[in-house]
Amino acid sequence: MAKDPVTVTTNRRILLWSTATAVALLAGAGFTLSFSSLIDLAALSGIDRQLAFLWPLIVDGFIVVATAAAFALKGRSRRVTWYPWTALIFFSAISVIGNAVHATQVADVHIPIALATAVSSIPAIALLVATHLLVVMVDAHTSHTAVPAPSSKRPAAPSSDRQLVAAIQAAGKSGQPVTGKLVASLAGTSVRTGRRRLAVLREQFPNQLQKQTDTVEGA
Template sequence: MTGTARPDPHVRSGAGAARLVPGVSRLVIGTSLSGTILLALGAFWLSFTALRDLAVLAGIPETQAWVWPLIVDGVILEATISVVALRNQAASARRFAWLLLSAGAGVSVAANITHAVVAADARVPALIAALVACIPPLVLLAMTHLTVELLRNADTTSERDADPAATEQTAVALVATPARTGRAPAAIERAPRTRTGSDTRARAVALAADGVSQRQIAAELGVHPTTIGRWLSVPDQPAEGEAR
């Protein structure tokens, strides 16, 4: 069957293929990463000082109080590194990393709110103090998630830029479809029934045994009547594959 190759309408080749690969330019990624890192550092510092003060109020010596915010907010940082490192691994490992990240952020938010309620000025309502105090840990969590997404796009863009030939090859897809000419292909129309020489000879012998004339056998098998005569008169001779 003959066919024509046509491009897959859902796939583009050449320069259009690059637009199908998700990714962000390196300049945008670098600028965004710089901003998220600065915001994360600011949020971490505010949360660190609040948790350190809360540790002192809870009776931990000032010389050791700085360890408490490192433990709480350090879980957020370590879980973030794990999320990035495990993003291509098993789902169970990723879920555990996100669970640690969420738990660390939850403890940090609760501790910041507690510090605000305890240490806030009496003129400030407790609700307002709690809302202000919960912003730094939430920003830290949000910037962490945004950093992960930016790193994913950075990896995709790097792979695309490093191997443009592979992108070109994977983007071009040809789908073979039958030629639509309104009629059956000529190769099929002209295809005769073919048999091997031994099969044709055996068929001729069987028809002759049934009383069919040599002319009818020749017409049935598409060979000359004299060929049928030779096959029947010399049974042990190999059959001739062409009509005379």
């Protein structure tokens, strides 16, 4: 039995938002762990403990902002898109390296430094990946549900030769040259095809078209 389209759409939407919620929670978890490590690193680097929380906000916050900006500017020229992508790479590297450096300063002596560094880097990497994935999902959902814009402001092409002839006559009476280019614009075809079609229409409707096109035929 065929599935109800409404049910399929509803299930897809539920799955999308459920996944998006899970990704957002993972991003929040990664941010929280990375935030804690970067606060300690900022304090160890000499930043006032009361203000140290601002440093991870700047670093990890920029990851979120740069990711969203990169996708908001998707499709623009490289002169525009290089900036958010460069910022995303730069601050992601700072976050990962910062978490790794923090591990080398506070890791238990019984834990290998390499392992501690890798473990401490995971939250920053998870934040980057989760944020990127969340923006991709939102962008895909928006593109899927967006109402397509009209492809052209041109009136719909006539559905028959008689309607096309009537449109050509109306254009001729308004002062437009009756040419293959005009027919192409009315029928939604190439100029070459418009010329050929005009020649055929002249033969089919000599009384309607011949008088007008004898004096104004051009391109």
